[in-house]
Amino acid sequence: MELKSKAGMITALCIAGGLVAWMTLGGNGIISSPHQTQIPQETMVTSTDKAQENKLAYSVQAKTLSAQIIEIHLPLSGQTMANDTLVLSNHYQGKITRLNVEKGDFVTQDQSLLEIDSRTLKSQIEQAKLLIQQRELELDGMKKLNEGNLSSKVNLAQAQTDLASAKANLQSLLVDLEDANLKAPFAGIINTLDVKQGQVLSVGSQVATLVSLNPIKISVNIPQNKIQQIQLGTIGKVQLESGYQAEGTVSFINAMANESSRTVQVEIEVPNPDNKIAAGLTASVDFVLEKQKAHAFSPALLTLDDSGHTAVKIIDIDNKVKIVPVVIVKSERDQVWVKGLPNNVNIITVGQGFVAAGDSVDAHYQN
Numbered sequence: 001m002e003l004k005s006k007a008g009m010i011t012a013l014c015i016a017g018g019l020v021a022w023m024t025l026g027g028n029g030i031i032s033s034p035h036q037t038q039i040p041q042e043t044m045v046t047s048t049d050k051a052q053e054n055k056l057a058y059s060v061q062a063k064t065l066s067a068q069i070i071e072i073h074l075p076l077s078g079q080t081m082a083n084d085t086l087v088l089s090n091h092y093q094g095k096i097t098r099l100n101v102e103k104g105d106f107v108t109q110d111q112s113l114l115e116i117d118s119r120t121l122k123s124q125i126e127q128a129k130l131l132i133q134q135r136e137l138e139l140d141g142m143k144k145l146n147e148g149n150l151s152s153k154v155n156l157a158q159a160q161t162d163l164a165s166a167k168a169n170l171q172s173l174l175v176d177l178e179d180a181n182l183k184a185p186f187a188g189i190i191n192t193l194d195v196k197q198g199q200v201l202s203v204g205s206q207v208a209t210l211v212s213l214n215p216i217k218i219s220v221n222i223p224q225n226k227i228q229q230i231q232l233g234t235i236g237k238v239q240l241e242s243g244y245q246a247e248g249t250v251s252f253i254n255a256m257a258n259e260s261s262r263t264v265q266v267e268i269e270v271p272n273p274d275n276k277i278a279a280g281l282t283a284s285v286d287f288v289l290e291k292q293k294a295h296a297f298s299p300a301l302l303t304l305d306d307s308g309h310t311a312v313k314i315i316d317i318d319n320k321v322k323i324v325p326v327v328i329v330k331s332e333r334d335q336v337w338v339k340g341l342p343n344n345v346n347i348i349t350v351g352q353g354f355v356a357a358g359d360s361v362d363a364h365y366q367n
Contacts, residue, residue: 057362060351062315064365067293067343072329074229074287078220080240081267082279084186084212090201092116092179099197101208106275107184113208116201118180121173128170135163188212189275213279216272218248220285221263227253229289236268237286240277246270294329294337297347302326302336312338313355315346321359 094116101113142159146152192209195201218238222230234250248270257264268285270277297312305311309325316322326338346363348355355361 057319057360058351058355059362059364060315060355061349062346062361062363062365063297063349064344064346065295065297065341067295067341069291070294070330070337071291072289074222074226074289076220076222076285076287078218078268078283078285080277080279080281080283081217081219082211082213083215083217083269084188085191086185086210088113088182088185088207088210090116090179090182090205090207091203092118092121092176093201093203094118094180095200096195096197099195101190101193103190103193105190106188107190107210108187109184111184113182113184113190114195114197115182116180118177121176121180125170125173125177128166128173132163132166132170135159135166139163182207184210186210186212187214211279213275213277214272215248215269216277216279217251218268218270218283218285220266220268221258221261222266224257224262224264226289227257227264227266230266230287234287237288238268238270239284239286240281244277246277292329292339293343294339295341295345295347296335296337297349298334299331299336301347301349301352303352310338312341313348313352313357314341315348315361315363319361319363321348321355321357321361323357 096114097117098115099113100111100115101107107113139156139159139162142156146156188210189212190208191211194206194208201207218236220236230250230253232250232253236248236250237245238248239245248268250266251269252267254265301312303311303313303323305323305325307325310328311323311325314322314324324341326340328336329339330337346365348361348363349366351361
């Protein structure tokens with residue numbers, strides 16, 4: 001009885017072990033399902049490549065920049081100049097009977113500045129007029145005699161010459177009368193006055209210096225590489241050290257460049273109706289040369305490409321680094337403006353020193 005019981009237990013264990021082996025190893029067993037999805041080998045390779053690529057990508061910070069319209073300025077330093085300056089001299093000898101101006105006075109064109117005693121001159125003019133009348137009568141009589149063959153042609157020619165001489169003498173006296181009343185040739189300021197009333201002047205004596213300040217002129221020297229952007233009529237903003245501000249236009253461009261300074265002298269005219277702006281002042285002049293699209297960023301982001309040109313590192317649509325050459329068009333204290341980039345561009349701001357052209361990056365954008 002005891003032997004039978006042990007044989008039954010052994011038989012049961014053998015059957016149970018066989019069932020487990022069949023389910024585990026059988027082609028159609030419960031553990032191995034005929035519909036189980038197998039992972040393609042290509043998918044496994046792609047996932048591995050991507051994981052490896054992400055592992056090799058450099059982590060950088062970037063920022064998206066958009067182009068802006070900016071004005072390109074040319075700031076220069078210049079000096080104010082008088083529109084016209086003339087030293088006035090005396091052209092008729094005599095005593096000053098009237099001095100009509102003082103130093104610093106503003107005078108208009110043709111305003112009388114001084115008068116010289118012309119009483120003798122006026123008498124000479126009256127005498128010259130009477131002499132002309134006499135010469136005309138003599139000429140008329142000589143013509144009648146010549147018509148009757150009572151006088152020679154030589155006498156007729158002499159009468160004509162005498163009349164012409166009398167007229168020339170009168171004209172010379174009238175010029176002296178004009179010179180006896182010295183007038184301002186243009187509007188301006190009596191900057192110096194070198195005579196006094198009652199003083200006797202000789203021909204050629206210096207009387208005064210007349211300075212015209214309206215418009216005032218400002219002389220600036222334009223670098224040769226910028227002169228083609230300056231034309232007659234170009235507007236310049238002017239500021240004096242006193243804080244006074246005004247606008248002027250280019251009225252003159254020198255045809256000869258300064259070889260030593262490699263500049264071209266240009267004059268700007270600025271309205272100065274109240275003569276507030278004096279000549280000889282230092283003036284800051286700012287020309288607006290053009291407007292163009294540009295990108296602004298820190299100058300620390302600039303680098304050099306393989307050709308030695310100024311460039312910047314950007315990220316393309318494939319998250320790869322590109323080095324793009326740029327041209328600096330404007331520099332400020334904490335940023336530069338450059339041209340040569342697309343309107344919208346992703347620029348590397350942190351980590352650009354650790355990546356090269358063609359590197360893949362994992363970009364983190366500041367904006």
